[in-house]
Amino acid sequence: MTDCSDCSVGTSDDAKTRIDQIADAALRRFSRYGFKRSSMDDIAKEAGLAKATLYLHFKSKDDIFRAMIRRFGARVETRCHEVMAQKAPFREKLTALMDAHFGAGYAAFGAGEHLPELKAVITAIASREIEDHEGVFVALALRLLREGDAAGEISLKRVDPEPIVWTLIRAAIGAKMGTPPSPEIYAERLRQAVAVAAAAVDVA
Secondary structure (H helix, E strand, O other): OOOOOOEOOOOOHHHHHHHHHHHHHHHHHHHHHOOOOOOHHHHHHHHOOOHHHHHHHEOOHHHHHHHHHHHHHHHHHHHHHHHHHOOOOHHHHHHHHHHHHHHHHHHHHHOOOOHHHHHHHHHHHOHHHHHHHHHHHHHHHHHHHHHHHHOOOEOOOOOOHHHHHHHHHHHHHHOOOOOOOOHHHHHHHHHHHHHHHHHHOEOO
C-alpha cells in the first residue's frame, strides 16, 4: 500500500518523508474536525508546512485523503505482519491480528463524531484503498487458518476458511454499531468474535 499515484511529484526519500508528514497531519485533522471542515490551509498548518508545499505533492484534498488512507493502511499492515511473525497459539494470534487490523482503525476513527462523514468520503473517493486494506486482513487471516490446520491446532475438514474470514470482518464492523463502544469494549467484542470462529474449527 505504498502507491502514490495521486501525488504531483516523484517520491524521492525527502518527498516521501514530506508526503507521510502531510498524510499523518491529515489523519489528525480529519479525525478532529471532519473532511468538509478541513481545508488545504488547515492541513498545512497541522503539518507545520506552507500551503504551497502541499500543492508540490498533492493536487487536491481528495488526493491527500487517499494518501492518508494508504499511509494508515501501510502502518496497519506492518503491525499485522509483526503479529504473523510471533510464535503464539492460534486463537491468541488471531485475536492479535484482529486487534492489529480492526482495533487500530477503531482507535484512529472509531468513536469520533465525524466518523459517518469520513465513511461517506471513503466510499466516494477511497474505495480502492479500502479494498486493498481489507485484502491484507483477508490474506493474512486465511494464511493463519491454513497454518493452524497444517500444524494440527485447528481443523478445516468441516469448514471452508473463506466464510470464516468474512464472518470475522462483518463481526468487526458490527461490533461498532449502536453507541460507540470504548476501545477496550471493542477489543473485547473482537475477542468474542474470535472465540466463536475458533470454536468452528476446533479439533475436538
